Amino acid sequence: MLRNHSRETAVALLFVLPFVLIYGVLFLWPTVQMVLLSFTDAPLIGPGKWIGIENYVEMFDDRRFWTSVRNTAYFVALTVIPNTLIGLAIAMMVSRLKGWQQSIILAMFFLPYILPVSVVYRIWNWMFNLQFGIMQYPLTWIFGEATPVFRTQWMFMPAVAFVTIWWTCGFNILLFLSGLRSISTDIYEAAALDNASRWTIFRRITWPLIWPVTALVLTIQLILQLKIFDQVYLFVQGGRPDPSMVLVQYIYNQAFQKNEGGYAAAVSVALFVIVIVFSVLQFQFLRARGEK
Amino acid sequence: MKTFFKIAMLSTALLSIGAAQAAEDVVWWDFLSGGDGVRMKALIEQFNTEHAGEITIQPTTLEWGTPFYTKVQTSAAIGEGPDVMTYHLSRVPLGVASGALAPISAEDLSSVGLSGDVFAPANWEAGQSEGAQYAVPFDIHSIILYYNKDKLAEAGLLDANGLPTGLDGAENFTAALEKLKAGSEYPLSLQTSGDGTPWRVFYSLFGQQDGTFLAEDGTFFPDESIPKAVKAVETMASWVEGGYAPALTEYEGSVALFTSGESALHLNGVWEVPTMADLAAKGELGFEWGAVAVPTFFDHPATWADSHGFAIPNNVGKEMTPEKKAAVLEVISWMNKNSLAWANAGHIPAYTPTRESEEFKTMQPNATYSVLADTAVFDPKSVLAGVASPVYDAVANYISPAMNGELGAQEAIDEMKADLQDQAD
Numbered sequence: 001m002l003r004n005h006s007r008e009t010a011v012a013l014l015f016v017l018p019f020v021l022i023y024g025v026l027f028l029w030p031t032v033q034m035v036l037l038s039f040t041d042a043p044l045i046g047p048g049k050w051i052g053i054e055n056y057v058e059m060f061d062d063r064r065f066w067t068s069v070r071n072t073a074y075f076v077a078l079t080v081i082p083n084t085l086i087g088l089a090i091a092m093m094v095s096r097l098k099g100w101q102q103s104i105i106l107a108m109f110f111l112p113y114i115l116p117v118s119v120v121y122r123i124w125n126w127m128f129n130l131q132f133g134i135m136q137y138p139l140t141w142i143f144g145e146a147t148p149v150f151r152t153q154w155m156f157m158p159a160v161a162f163v164t165i166w167w168t169c170g171f172n173i174l175l176f177l178s179g180l181r182s183i184s185t186d187i188y189e190a191a192a193l194d195n196a197s198r199w200t201i202f203r204r205i206t207w208p209l210i211w212p213v214t215a216l217v218l219t220i221q222l223i224l225q226l227k228i229f230d231q232v233y234l235f236v237q238g239g240r241p242d243p244s245m246v247l248v249q250y251i252y253n254q255a256f257q258k259n260e261g262g263y264a265a266a267v268s269v270a271l272f273v274i275v276i277v278f279s280v281l282q283f284q285f286l287r288a289r290g291e292k
Numbered sequence: 293m294k295t296f297f298k299i300a301m302l303s304t305a306l307l308s309i310g311a312a313q314a315a316e317d318v319v320w321w322d323f324l325s326g327g328d329g330v331r332m333k334a335l336i337e338q339f340n341t342e343h344a345g346e347i348t349i350q351p352t353t354l355e356w357g358t359p360f361y362t363k364v365q366t367s368a369a370i371g372e373g374p375d376v377m378t379y380h381l382s383r384v385p386l387g388v389a390s391g392a393l394a395p396i397s398a399e400d401l402s403s404v405g406l407s408g409d410v411f412a413p414a415n416w417e418a419g420q421s422e423g424a425q426y427a428v429p430f431d432i433h434s435i436i437l438y439y440n441k442d443k444l445a446e447a448g449l450l451d452a453n454g455l456p457t458g459l460d461g462a463e464n465f466t467a468a469l470e471k472l473k474a475g476s477e478y479p480l481s482l483q484t485s486g487d488g489t490p491w492r493v494f495y496s497l498f499g500q501q502d503g504t505f506l507a508e509d510g511t512f513f514p515d516e517s518i519p520k521a522v523k524a525v526e527t528m529a530s531w532v533e534g535g536y537a538p539a540l541t542e543y544e545g546s547v548a549l550f551t552s553g554e555s556a557l558h559l560n561g562v563w564e565v566p567t568m569a570d571l572a573a574k575g576e577l578g579f580e581w582g583a584v585a586v587p588t589f590f591d592h593p594a595t596w597a598d599s600h601g602f603a604i605p606n607n608v609g610k611e612m613t614p615e616k617k618a619a620v621l622e623v624i625s626w627m628n629k630n631s632l633a634w635a636n637a638g639h640i641p642a643y644t645p646t647r648e649s650e651e652f653k654t655m656q657p658n659a660t661y662s663v664l665a666d667t668a669v670f671d672p673k674s675v676l677a678g679v680a681s682p683v684y685d686a687v688a689n690y691i692s693p694a695m696n697g698e699l700g701a702q703e704a705i706d707e708m709k710a711d712l713q714d715q716a717d
Contacts (some may be wrong), residue, residue, distance in 0.1 A: 043390055238486035239688065259389065259586070
């Protein structure tokens with residue numbers, strides 16, 4: 001049968017058109033607008049005067065911007081790899097269970113993930129409460145006195161990272177579990193026949209075969225954690241916002257509190273670039289490692 | 293299907309008849325919760341009853357602070373804001389700068405009997421920006437010193453009239469705290485974390501020394517005011533350092549320390565008066581309480597104050613009809629003329645005839661502390677100042693840590709000055 005190529009292309013275009021339209025209107029157009037906005041002195045609402053790269057010049061000189069960059073990087077370091085490793089470890093344990101036992105344990109690990117962030121904040125704020133929090137027992141044992149975790153500068157980020165891992169690792173466990181299930185049991189049987197130790201089996205079979213999932217989890221985590229906002233914003237309430245300021249919080253702060261739409265857009269562009277550069281770099285790096 | 297359409301048409305018809313007969317609806321937004329909220333709801337109900345068939349207020353209460361002001365700004369920009377709203381006068385400069393507020397003309401105001409003559413001058417001016425009126429004051433609210441009569445009596449700090457004595461002057465105040473320490477773990481409870489009370493207390497102590505927060509030329513803490521600010525912070529920090537006030541305590545905790553009878557003194561806003569009054573009425577307080585104006589620690593009396601007022605949002609593309617405007621003005625004026633009920637929430641009425649009425653003069657504890665209206669220092673006029681503003685954030689970042697000894701007082705003020713200056717330029 002003869003194919004009519006142009007007709008096929010037209011049909012194909014027709015099918016992708018709804019997506020392209022939605023993508024263009026809801027993503028591309030606002031992104032272009034955001035970049036344009038970053039070259040103006042616009043307030044939160046309404047247009048502004050074109051001021052060239054002034055916002056960017058100001059940004060490079062802005063102490064609070066760099067604090068936000070540092071804090072965001074610190075938070076990423078505290079969460080991305082630990083969250084991935086903990087997810088993998090738990091998934092490997094859960095995968096040894098069978099049937100209903102596995103379902104129940106999996107559900108227990110997944111439960112926190114379905115909670116809204118406000119609930120997570122409430123739970124952990126109580127757990128760490130200075131007077132009544134249950135976490136004060138181990139903390140008192142370690143530090144010798146009750147410790148206001150979210151008011152102690154050096155503890156703030158690690159504590160928020162800890163809560164974040166508790167909250168989100170259920171999803172990673174799920175991804176890893178499906179990855180582990182896709183590894184054929186034949187390979188494990190063959191290894192067992194060759195008398196391979198558990199560690200060797202993990203290093204030579206599980207780890208390489210699960211690598212594509214690991215790369216995916218790491219990338220999702222990286223993008224997600226670079227955009228950290230809710231937890232930090234909530235836990236800092238009533239404390240010192242500046243020393244633990246993260247990038248998205250700074251954008252919010254500039255746009256909604258200080259009415260500096262143009263400047264907030266410039267910081268957004270910076271974050272956008274950071275996310276793209278890091279996720280592309282990381283994905284390429286991970287893929288290269290996987291192909292080796 | 294036919295029946296469905298019939299019902300639909302019928303109900304539409306009924307609705308439109310209803311609309312034709314309906315009174316002028318005034319969409320109202322506020323941020324008043326707790327004791328404030330209860331009292332405002334009662335006032336609105338009374339208004340609606342008195343104006344049945346003419347004006348109906350449709351109230352919505354939103355989250356206090358940044359969420360409220362952001363929503364006002366974004367909704368006004370697309371013409372979806374309310375017809376009238378409550379507004380902090382300290383927030384007027386930013387409201388005007390961001391185009392969220394519509395000016396209210398003198399003619400409109402005088403049509404319902406409102407003008408600068410019926411308000412305290414400083415209060416009335418706080419609602420202005422570049423000569424135009426953007427908000428009409430409704431109350432003056434400030435911080436006061438709550439006290440536990442039983443504990444003060446024990447420590448011999450009550451005078452013949454049963455009022456606290458010997459608290460004026462920073463050193464005398466500390467001496468009094470020392471006397472009270474025998475009876476309470478923390479003789480003075482106040483919020484010592486984040487913004488809010490730390491700002492209000494700081495600004496009062498600073499005002500008592502005639503400090504300038506923001507000079508005409510845009511300088512924060514001009515040189516001669518720095519030592520005064522440092523002194524204010526040092527005084528506040530000495531309460532925590534001396535073990536008189538609890539460290540790192542949040543707002544709710546500070547209130548609980550007082551209501552549970554553990555603290556003899558409590559520095560907080562007048563808006564907590566209903567909390568005490570209600571607890572006392574239910575017999576759950578367990579002690580006799582009272583409230584007086586903040587003591588004079590330094591040169592002369594001065595207390596931080598802000599005002600709740602009414603403002604009309606600048607709804608873009610939605611011109612207000614003359615009828616609607618008349619209804620809104622009636623709401624604003626009626627609320628002020630009936631503000632005695634609002635004083636129940638602890639506030640001092642802004643409307644001078646109410647404030648000077650016999651009923652208010654005998655209302656306790658308001659009458660005891662209403663003197664502060666004359667010595668009130670309102671928030672600095674700047675787009676960086678006001679409720680939930682960068683100035684509030686700076687307090688959380690510098691002054692509160694200094695109160696808790698995490699920063700030196702001098703260092704805190706230097707950094708706060710640099711930070712605010714940086715944000716202003």
